Amino acid sequence: MTTASDLLVVGYDLDTGREVHIDDEPLPVWHAKSHRRGDSTLICHHCYLGDQTPTGTIVPLVVRGRHEGARRAHFAHPPGMAPTHGHSPETIWHSAGKHLIAHWAATMPDVQTVDIEEWLLDGRRRADVMVTFAGDTQLAVELQSQLLPDPDWLTRHQTYADGGITDVWLWRPGLRQLPRIMLSNGLPIWKLDVEPAHLAIGYGAPHEVGHDWYLAENPAVYDWHHPPCPRDRIEFASRPLTHFRLTAAGIQLPPDVTELLDNERDQRRAAAAEEAAQRNTPSSSP
Structure with a gap:
């Protein structure tokens, strides 16, 4: 089940050293950087900053949904790789x-x-x-x-x-x-x-x-x-x-x-x- 929190995950691009959002680039760009499907250089910005995780934690993200599809495209943690209690709402x-x-x-x-x-x-x-x-x-x-x-x-x-x-x-x-x-x-x-x-x-x-x-x-x-x-x-x-x-x-x-x-x-x-x-x-x- 996709939660509101899942839809709001912000990524971090290890190649550019910048935090990134799903709408910053076309989906093929993020697929090429995603977990397993790509080179895993797209990671969770919140995990990397140490929100509910040790600072510097690297968790490659996957891309869910499709452009203008029934489910809005978004970044997500791979199954079992999100913090136990999720990231803080703030x-x-x-x-x-x-x-x-x-x-x-x-x-x-x-x-x-x-x-x-x-x-x-x-x-x-x-x-x-x-x-x-x-x-x-x-x-x-x-x-x-x-x-x-x-x-x-x-x-x-x-x-x-x-x-x-x-x-x-x-x-x-x-x-x-x-x-x-x-x-x-x-x-x-x-x-x-x-x-x-x-x-x-x-x-x-x-x-x-x-x-x-x-x-x-x-x-x-x-x-x-x-x-x-x-x-x-x-x-x-x-x-x-x-x-x-x-x-x-x-x-x-x-x-x-x-x-x-x-x-x-x-x-x-x-x-x-x-x-x-x-x-x-x-x-x-x-």
């Missing part, structure tokens, strides 16, 4: 997620290069995925399975800001605590579900309507809004990753979501203006 999610995002980013307009595990020029930070757009503007994508202490996140965020690099942070779906420090710094919260290739949008719940609600600078907060405010109750709604676009400024919401949010904002602003007009109208004398 490790699988992080490795597969980097490649998913890299392949998606490469389809975006104006993207020149996409690099995985790319060091910044000053050597202070290595991005999970670095995207370079026309004009040499850059965007770094970080995938995090665990919540970072606020000072650590701020340090990483500032490193990117100092280099003129936009940073986008994607979090694992099962994360319970939310990185609200991001909201205080104007960044939205996204969750990446790798196996179905979906991105979840973090929305802020409507604020309580008080007596002076119409005076709010942004009346849209009285409906579901994006990005959330730092103290909001946050809910997530998921869409296929292909519905989103990536630009040098960050991830762009799907057009239908943007239209919906814009309409709700305009309706709230109109209601606020109407409320203000009514309150400023002198009442008639009896």
Whole structure:
């Protein structure tokens, strides 16, 4: 039986010294490097890194499935050669997620290069995925399975800001605590579900309507809004990753979501203006 974890195994190419994904090359390339059928230079990246195995463990991979077949093509351990308890979900999610995002980013307009595990020029930070757009503007994508202490996140965020690099942070779906420090710094919260290739949008719940609600600078907060405010109750709604676009400024919401949010904002602003007009109208004398 094929599990979701099996479908997300990332390989390591001993010839090139790079981690690789099933979609990086045509299947015949991987067959030629696979266990028994090939020269066994395609090995499990997770085993090699020491996830549930001694570091440096070499386990040649096989290729399962067919291109556009009923079962999606993927790398897999040969029977009996996987770690007893499998690889950790966090490790699988992080490795597969980097490649998913890299392949998606490469389809975006104006993207020149996409690099995985790319060091910044000053050597202070290595991005999970670095995207370079026309004009040499850059965007770094970080995938995090665990919540970072606020000072650590701020340090990483500032490193990117100092280099003129936009940073986008994607979090694992099962994360319970939310990185609200991001909201205080104007960044939205996204969750990446790798196996179905979906991105979840973090929305802020409507604020309580008080007596002076119409005076709010942004009346849209009285409906579901994006990005959330730092103290909001946050809910997530998921869409296929292909519905989103990536630009040098960050991830762009799907057009239908943007239209919906814009309409709700305009309706709230109109209601606020109407409320203000009514309150400023002198009442008639009896």
